[in-house]
Amino acid sequence: MNSLRRLGQFVIDSVEGLGRATLFFLEVLSGSRKLIRRFELVVQQVFSVGVLTLLIILVAGLFVGMVLGLQGYNTLIKFGAADSLGLLVALSLVRELGPVVTALLFAGRAGSALTAEIGLMKATEQLAGMEMMAVNPIERVIAPRLVAGIIAMPLLAALFSAIGVLGGQLIGVGLLGVDSGVFWSQMQSGVSFHEDILNGVIKSMVFGVVVSWIAVFQGYESVPTSEGVSRATNRTVVYSSLAVLALDFIMTALMFK
Amino acid sequence: MSDTQTEPGAGEALVEIRNVHFARGNRTILNDLSLTIGRGKVTAIMGGSGCGKTTLLNLIGGRLRPVSGRVLVDGLSVPDLNTRDLFELRKRMGMLFQSGALLTDLDVFENVAFPIREHKHLPEPILRNVVLMKLEAVGLRGARDLMPSELSGGMARRVALARTISLEPMMVMYDEPFTGLDPISKGVIAKLIRELNTGLGITSILVSHDVADACAISDYAYLIGNGRIIGQGTPREMQQSAVEEVRQFMEGLPDGPVPYRYPAPDYLDDLLQGDNA
Numbered sequence: 001m002n003s004l005r006r007l008g009q010f011v012i013d014s015v016e017g018l019g020r021a022t023l024f025f026l027e028v029l030s031g032s033r034k035l036i037r038r039f040e041l042v043v044q045q046v047f048s049v050g051v052l053t054l055l056i057i058l059v060a061g062l063f064v065g066m067v068l069g070l071q072g073y074n075t076l077i078k079f080g081a082a083d084s085l086g087l088l089v090a091l092s093l094v095r096e097l098g099p100v101v102t103a104l105l106f107a108g109r110a111g112s113a114l115t116a117e118i119g120l121m122k123a124t125e126q127l128a129g130m131e132m133m134a135v136n137p138i139e140r141v142i143a144p145r146l147v148a149g150i151i152a153m154p155l156l157a158a159l160f161s162a163i164g165v166l167g168g169q170l171i172g173v174g175l176l177g178v179d180s181g182v183f184w185s186q187m188q189s190g191v192s193f194h195e196d197i198l199n200g201v202i203k204s205m206v207f208g209v210v211v212s213w214i215a216v217f218q219g220y221e222s223v224p225t226s227e228g229v230s231r232a233t234n235r236t237v238v239y240s241s242l243a244v245l246a247l248d249f250i251m252t253a254l255m256f257k
Numbered sequence: 258m259s260d261t262q263t264e265p266g267a268g269e270a271l272v273e274i275r276n277v278h279f280a281r282g283n284r285t286i287l288n289d290l291s292l293t294i295g296r297g298k299v300t301a302i303m304g305g306s307g308c309g310k311t312t313l314l315n316l317i318g319g320r321l322r323p324v325s326g327r328v329l330v331d332g333l334s335v336p337d338l339n340t341r342d343l344f345e346l347r348k349r350m351g352m353l354f355q356s357g358a359l360l361t362d363l364d365v366f367e368n369v370a371f372p373i374r375e376h377k378h379l380p381e382p383i384l385r386n387v388v389l390m391k392l393e394a395v396g397l398r399g400a401r402d403l404m405p406s407e408l409s410g411g412m413a414r415r416v417a418l419a420r421t422i423s424l425e426p427m428m429v430m431y432d433e434p435f436t437g438l439d440p441i442s443k444g445v446i447a448k449l450i451r452e453l454n455t456g457l458g459i460t461s462i463l464v465s466h467d468v469a470d471a472c473a474i475s476d477y478a479y480l481i482g483n484g485r486i487i488g489q490g491t492p493r494e495m496q497q498s499a500v501e502e503v504r505q506f507m508e509g510l511p512d513g514p515v516p517y518r519y520p521a522p523d524y525l526d527d528l529l530q531g532d533n534a
Contacts, residue, residue: 121361129358129417132318133372133424134347136340140375 065167149212411442
C-alpha cells in the first residue's frame with residue numbers, strides 16, 4: 001500500500017514538475033521578445049555557452065570521425081565496399097552522431113554551467129536583488145541564456161559533423177588508402193540535403209531547445225543552498241541526456257523511413 | 258530620535274500593514290500583524306531569528322503575498338498591483354540584502370550603474386557622474402574597478418547600498434545590515450543609514466536582531482515575536498519596557514518567555530529509558 005502511495009506521489013510530482021516547467025518555458029519565451037532590442041545580451045551568452053564549448057566539440061568531433069573511419073573501413077572492406085566509406089562517415093555524423101553527441105557534450109559542458117550559474121545567482125540573492133530593482137530576472141538573466149543555447153546548439157552540431165568528416169577522411173584516405181575522389185564523390189551523391197542534412201539540423205535544434213530549457217529551469221528552480229545547486233546541476237545533465245536519447249529515437253523513427 | 262514621539266504615525270505613514278496573516282504550508286509566520294512606518298523616519302523591526310522579519314520586507318516589496326490583510330505602500334495596495342505597477346513602485350523603493358546581492362560578473366562601477374542602465378537612458382558621461390556620486394556617498398569612489406569578489410563584507414554592503422540608492426528611492430529596506438560586520442564597518446553602515454535618512458529624506462526600514470546598533474539609529478522600533486508585535490515604542494521606551502518578552506529580547510536574557518530549552522520529555526525519564534533499551 002505504501003509503495004503504491006509513493007508511486008502515486010511520484011507520478012503527481014512528475015506531472016506537476018512538467019507543468020511548472022512548461023509555464024516557465026512560456027514565461028521565458030514571452031520575456032525573450034524584449035531581447036530583440038537588446039541583442040547584445042544574447043551575444044554575450046552565445047559566447048559563454050557556444051564559443052567556450054567549441055574546443056570540446058571540435059576535439060570530440062575529430063575523434064568520433066576518426067573512429068568511424070577506422071571501424072567503417074574494417075567492416076566495409078569485408079564486403080569490398082570500402083569506396084563507400086565517405087558516405088558512411090557522413091551519414092552517421094549528419095543524421096545521428098553530430099546532433100546527439102553534440103547535445104550530450106553540450107548538456108555536460110554548457111547546460112551544467114548554466115544551471116550552476118543561475119542556481120548560485122539565486123542562492124546569493126542576485127535574482128531577488130534584481131526583482132527588487134524592478135528588473136525581471138526572467139527577461140534579463142534567463143531569456144538570453146535560453147535563446148543563446150538554442151542558437152548555439154545547431155551551430156556546434158554542424159561544426160561537430162564537419163570536423164568529424166575531416167577526421168574520417170584523415171583516417172580513410174590518409175591512413176587506409178581509400179581514394180580521395182571516391183571518398184568525396186560517394187559522399188556528395190549519397191547524402192541528400194532534405195533527407196539527411198535538414199533532418200539532422202532539425203534534430204540539433206530540438207536538442208538545443210530541450211537541453212537549454214532543462215538547464216535554465218533546473219537552475220531557476222534549484223534549492224538555494226550549495227547542496228541544492230549541486231543536485232540541480234546533476235539533474236540537468238541526467239535529464240537532458242535522457243531526453244536527448246529518447247527524443248532522438250522518436251525523431252529518427254519519424255524522419256527516416 | 259525624539260523622546261516625545263510616542264505614535265509612529267506622528268507625521269505621515271508611508272507603509273501601513275494591517276492585520277496581515279502569512280503562512281508557509283501549515284506554519285504560521287505572521288499572525289494578524291499591524292504596523293506603521295512613518296515617512297522620513299528610521300524604523301527598526303527587531304525580533305529573533307526566524308520570526309518573520311525578512312518575510313515582512315518581502316511582503317512590503319511585493320515578492321510575497323499575504324494570506325489576508327492589507328499592505329499599503331505610499332497609498333498603493335501592494336498585493337493588488339499588477340506586474341507593471343509593482344515594478345514601477347519598486348523603482349521607488351530599494352532593498353539592501355544581507356549578502357549585498359551584488360552581481361558577481363560586473364565590477365563595482367557596473368553594479369551601481371546596473372539599475373540606471375536598466376531603467377533610464379542616460380548618456381554615458383552623465384551616467385558616469387551619477388555612479389561616481391553614489392559611490393562617493395558611501396566612500397568607495399576609489400574602488401570602482403574592483404570586482405565583488407575583491408571586496409570585504411563591509412565594502413560589499415556599502416557598494417550594494419550605493420546601488421540601492423542609485424535610482425533615488427523614497428524608501429530603503431535594510432535586511433540585517435549589521436550582521437557579520439566588524440565594529441568599524443558596522444559603525445560605517447549605521448552612519449550611512451542615518452545620513453541617507455536625514456540628507457536625502459529616505460524613509461528607512463531596518464530589520465535587525467542587533468538591539469544596540471538598531472536602537473542607536475532608529476526613531477521608532479517594533480519587536481516581533483511569534484508572528485505578532487510584542488512591543489513597540491521609541492528605542493528608549495523599548496529599553497525601559499516592563500513587558501517581560503520585550504525585556505528578555507532587549508537585554509538578551511537566555512531564559513524567559515522564550516524558553517532556553519527546546520521542549521523535551523522529563524530529563525530523568527529520558528536518561529532511564531536508555532537503561533531499559
